[in-house]
Amino acid sequence: MATATLTARPVPATANKSRHHRGTARWVVLALAALVALAMLVPFLIMLLNAFKSPADYSQNGPLSLPHEFYTEGVTNFWTRVNFPQKLVNSIWISGAVAIAGTLLSLFNAYAIGVGRVKGRLWIVTLFLLATMLPQEALIYPLFTMASDVGLSNSPWSVIIIFTVIQSAFGTYLLSSVLGTFPKALLEAAALDGASRWQVLWKVVFPVVRPTLSVLMIFFFIWTWNEFFIPLVMLTTNDTQTIPVALASLQGDRMMDAPTTNAGALVSLVPAVVFFLLFQRTLTRGVTAGSVK
Incomplete structure (x- = not known):
């Protein structure tokens, strides 16, 4: 009866050193x-x-003690002084409207540029990229003048329209790069089946780029929520202003109530944190969707 002996192959010393090195680098x-x-x-x-x-x-012990x-009077003072519920509704309405409208506008623009293959596609995408680099200070005077001329002075719609265009410039640049490499086989198959351009957009293109659109929508909401300069100029009355503008109203020229300001910043941070926790899984799926074919 033959017996078989198994011999363990020795592990090279270099492999152990490499594994140890990787473990140390990871820590x-x-x-x-x-x-x-x-x-x-x-x-x-x-x-x-x-x-x-x-x-x-x-004032006696400093900010680090x-x-x-x-x-708790700082939270109460901020809540009643700036009418925080009204500011919260304004911020949610403006940020939500910009997130939805900016994402849809980005999708339509990118569909025409990336899938429609319009002439001068590269120059158009470059123009959208340059538009995202313009400082808001250079745009605020013509924007304020145009809003006043069309009757949108001190209206949330003026801020919604402005930020929809600004945010969609970045979204168009991003989505155009994605749709520029869209598989032509899917488009040709849909055309052979008699699908119109509108049907191709919603039944072929939209399901593929939906994770990217979810990420854009979340980013547009957060970016608009944190905007300060344009809402400060465009929204001039207390009942139309947003939360960042309300925080700035707590600071005077010669005096600042630091505890109330910190309490207001803490209260203002809670809705953004809740929004992030609700859509964290959507954000994670959208970011990692393009890494796996």
Whole structure:
């Protein structure tokens, strides 16, 4: 009866060293990432400390000390002083409308440029890219004048239209690059089946780029939510202003209530965090959708 002996093949020493080196590098990268995350959290921790600190405690002990009492009047003062519920509704309405309209406009533009193959496609995409680089300070005077001429002065619609065009410039540039490489076989098959251009857009192109559109919509909402300069100029009355403008109204020329300002920043941050947590999975799927065929 024959017996078979199994001999273990020795592992080269270089393989062990390479594996150990990769493990060490991984831990170094994780440690650096943790340090960066902590550094980014420091301003939020300082804001949280000062949001529940009385003005006397803040002036005596500074912004880095722990509060001696749980002071909640800063949150109450901000809530009633700026009429926060109205500002919240204005911000949600403007940001949501810009996110939806900007994404649709980006899709239509990119479909015409990327799939329609219009002449001068490269120059048009370059023009949209240059449009995203224009500073808002250079645009605000003609925009304010045009809004006044058409009767949209102090109207949320003026801000919605402006940011829809601005955000869609970036969205068009991004989607045009994606749709420029769209498989022609799918388009030809849809054309042979008698599909119109509108049907090709919604039944062939839209399902493929839907993850990218979800990411664009989330980014457009957050970017518009954080905008300050154009809403400050275009929205002149208290009942039409947004949350960033309301935060700026807490600061005067000669005096600033730091605890109330920090409490207002904390309260204003909560809706954005809730929005991010609700759409975190959508954002993750949209970012990683293009990595797997």
